Amino acid sequence: DIQMTQSPSSLSASVGDRVTITCRASQGIRDDLGWYQQKAGKAPRRLIYGASSLQSGVPSRFSGSGYGTEFTLTISSLQPEDFATYYCLQHNTSPLTFGGGTKVEI
Amino acid sequence: EVQLVESGGGLVQPGGSLTLSCVASGFTFSRYWMHWVRQAPGKGLVWVSHINGDGYNTNYADSVKGRFSISRDNAKNTLYLQLNSLRAEDTAVYYCSRDLIHWGQGTLVTVSS
Numbered sequence: 001d002i003q004m005t006q007s008p009s010s011l012s013a014s015v016g017d018r019v020t021i022t023c024r025a026s027q028g029i030r031d032d033l034g035w036y037q038q039k040a041g042k043a044p045r046r047l048i049y050g051a052s053s054l055q056s057g058v059p060s061r062f063s064g065s066g067y068g069t070e071f072t073l074t075i076s077s078l079q080p081e082d083f084a085t086y087y088c089l090q091h092n093t094s095p096l097t098f099g100g101g102t103k104v105e106i
Numbered sequence: 107e108v109q110l111v112e113s114g115g116g117l118v119q120p121g122g123s124l125t126l127s128c129v130a131s132g133f134t135f136s137r138y139w140m141h142w143v144r145q146a147p148g149k150g151l152v153w154v155s156h157i158n159g160d161g162y163n164t165n166y167a168d169s170v171k172g173r174f175s176i177s178r179d180n181a182k183n184t185l186y187l188q189l190n191s192l193r194a195e196d197t198a199v200y201y202c203s204r205d206l207i208h209w210g211q212g213t214l215v216t217v218s219s
Contacts, residue, residue: 043209
């Protein structure tokens with residue numbers, strides 16, 4: 001199975017900060033990676049697909065990059081509504097696997 | 107509008123069984139892969155299983171393989187997850203998802219004596 005190692009597990013940042021979250025895959029997954037945001041008590045919301053494509057309706061302050069084994073989610077200017085937990089998900093190979101999550105505290 | 111509504115969760119004893127359902131609307135159900143994802147209380151997301159549009163291609167997480175079974179009834183626009191030999195560690199909110207883009211609200215399964 002492909003393991004997704006996500007870091008950091010939590011971070012504290014201020015409004016306006018640039019935030020970067022990283023996922024590392026245990027083997028190459030091309031760009032078969034998505035990033036998700038989840039707020040407490042809610043279903044996940046996909047932000048990024050194909051490692052770097054912005055999901056329709058998602059603010060442009062969110063961006064993704066990477067290919068193969070190293071991937072990054074960047075929030076260019078953190079907003080109060082971005083308080084949430086973020087997950088990466090690889091869908092290159094079954095079983096699909098999520099990263100462990102990054103809790104972003106404002 | 108895509109809508110996914112899960113049901114069937116509840117309290118079950120260890121070793122017991124449960125069937126979850128997810129009724130879909132707002133799209134042509136038979137054309138899409140469907141997924142189950144779960145989240146234990148206070149923990150992260152875990153992908154559980156998926157099934158292709160005609161129901162002949164399925165995959166499972168190692169932790170549920172041989173115990174859970176995914177299926178679908180395209181005539182009823184309904185996705186199912188049969189949970190057998192349940193363990194305490196299966197306690198979670200179970201979400202159904204279309205394409206891992208659209209999600210239901212989740213249904214809670216609690217395994218406890």
